[in-house]
Amino acid sequence: MARLGRWTIATLIFCGAGLTIFAACSEALAQAPPTYKVDASWPKELPNNWIMGQVGGMAVDRQDHIWVLQRPGSNTKDDLGAAQTPPVAECCISAPPALVFDTEGNLLKSWGGPGAGYDWPTSEHSIFVDRGGNVWITGNGARDRQAIKLSSDGTKLLLEIGHPSAAPMSNSDTTILGRPAGIEVDEGAHEVYIADGYLNRRLIVFDSETGAFKRMWGAYGKPPNDADLLPYSPDDSPSTLFRNPLHSVHLSKDGLVYVCDRVNDRIQVFTKEGKFLKEFIWRPKTLGNGSAYDLAFSSDAGQKYLLVADGENNVIWTLLRSDGSVQGTTGHAGRNAGQFHHVHSVVSDSKGNLYTGEVETGRRIQKFVLVH
Secondary structure: OOOOOHHHHHHHHHHOOOOOOHHHHHHHHHHOOOOEEEEOOOOOOOOOOEEOOEEEEEEEOOOOOEEEEEEHHHOOOOOOHHHOOOOOOOOOEEOOOEEEEOOOOOEEEEEOOOEOOEOOOOOEEEEEEOOOOOEEEEEOOOOOOEEEEEOOOOOOEEEEEEOOOOOOOOOOOOOOOOOOOOEEEEOOOOEEEEEEOOOOOEEEEEEOOOOOEEEEEOHHHOOOOOOOOOOOOOOOOOOOOOOOOEEEEEEOOOOEEEEEEOOOOEEEEEEOOOOEEEEEEOOOOOOOOOOOOEEEEOOOOOOOEEEEEEOOOOEEEEEEOOOOOEEEEEOOEOOOOOOEOOEEEEEEOOOOOEEEEEOOOOOOEEEEEEOO
């Protein structure tokens, strides 16, 4: 459950006290940070003796179906007792990489994995479903230097940007990617934005129909480069370069580009042309994997809040989008329902409910219902 500030609690008491100032109450609550409650019954048990591995990415489509990109290769021998020869236990076998759920937790379809004609990633990372139902997938494996666009059932390759390679980092090469992470499509402009990534350190944009390179930039909108970086230190000035991984990219309704620079503990905000506007730095003493993994926007018309997944501190931060100030948190480190172990992804459906995915040994998805 999200922690409520004193102002929010006072507002709830005031609005529930039988007073007749309904308009004022509605307006006050509309401005309050959103709060959430975990739905411990979501999702339902997987069929076919399947087990889920690390959850690289999640997406929500126009039907409010929740797409999950998980890593079958992350399951251990102990997880896969039924898959051994001979079987050593009744359960389990790895589920397919792409799993699609409805808001009630029912599994609707599943597919994915290596196939003829395209290069499936060796380590599944991010997924995005565009308005046409096409599915975009990236991977962060050692040779994953590509993003693929597939039909909604995964049977047809529509586009591949880049290709697998063992080449070193190259932030100037636009023919391949660098272990790409987050991906999102600007439908109106027919452009795809890629947070690139675990090897490269750039935000790069391609034509979403042809794959033609459009533009790219680094931290603060500067040209990306391959300069060496010292390890992150909270005592240093903010880095003039993105660090690996540049982990996610999302577009707001008002046309801004939000990038999670994970290990630098910050989100940077740009115009679509790459002009730097501002950055939000929080919990800068966070070391390890950093505090800025992924984000979703609140469901109000103005997207007043950012819901930021922090896989090192294992919370969802509620930030005011205007200035990045912390307004509350959801979750806590742990393994119970509503807690996290390496929360990696967060997405929101049309009703404002949140869905999260965990990596490392968390390896699960959860639903958080919007309370208000």
